[in-house]
Amino acid sequence: MTDATSHPPFEQLDYVYMPSRDVASDVGYFVETVGSRLIFAIEAMGTRVAMLELAPGPPRLLLTDHLAGDWPILVYRVGNLESAMRDLENHGWQRGTTIEIPQGPCCSFQAPGGQRLAIYELARPEVEQHFVGRRDF
Template sequence: MAAVLEQLDYIYAPSSDVARDLASFAELPGARVAFAIEDGGTRVAMLQLTESSPRLLLADHLEGETPVYIYRVPSLAEASGRLRAGGWEELRTLEIPVGPCASFRAPGGQRLALYERTRPGVVDHFEGRRDF
């Protein structure tokens, strides 16, 4: 049986003050701000804290206090079906910049999202953008 998850690419963390939290994380040795975007009153910032994945996304529109671990999968339909069959609660499907995505809650309350990378170059488009 093939693995459901390819790689943990992003940790999507809720933030009540993205600018403040971005400044704190940006001071860590080796940290690099990829972008800080404000659009329609929503702020999202991406940081690279290590040489490899995952990247950290700080977002003021994410509900709750629990981060969402965002995994790349080869087939969103197949991986989503396997999680549902394993008792995971599907919360919603949505489009994120890199492709279609589905979010889930584990039986223990942890949050996880799966995405199929259909637009691989889109993150590069935002690289270096600093709205705040």
């Protein structure tokens, strides 16, 4: 356990990355029933991803058909991915899969209780704006 003065290296919860069996149908539900704002709906490389805004500000909801399992991944931004991973490892954290996402480097992992988390470094902040308004499906 950490002391009261230490804290995780997370800056902000930016995304809730949720698996979907039917992204188009789920987008319809979130837009028409819940009142969410569709930011984009992209179909590329054999997958569909939609970003929705449920409330002003983060986190944004990402629905995708390529994410295995039923549990969402909470995606937190960190200032420096390598530094954040070192800090977490010093507290017994186990490094997971490290990949590149459009915004920058990312590492996903599971908590002992099965919760799925990811941390990423916002190296390319302009990328999200590139997709705003795109609707492939």
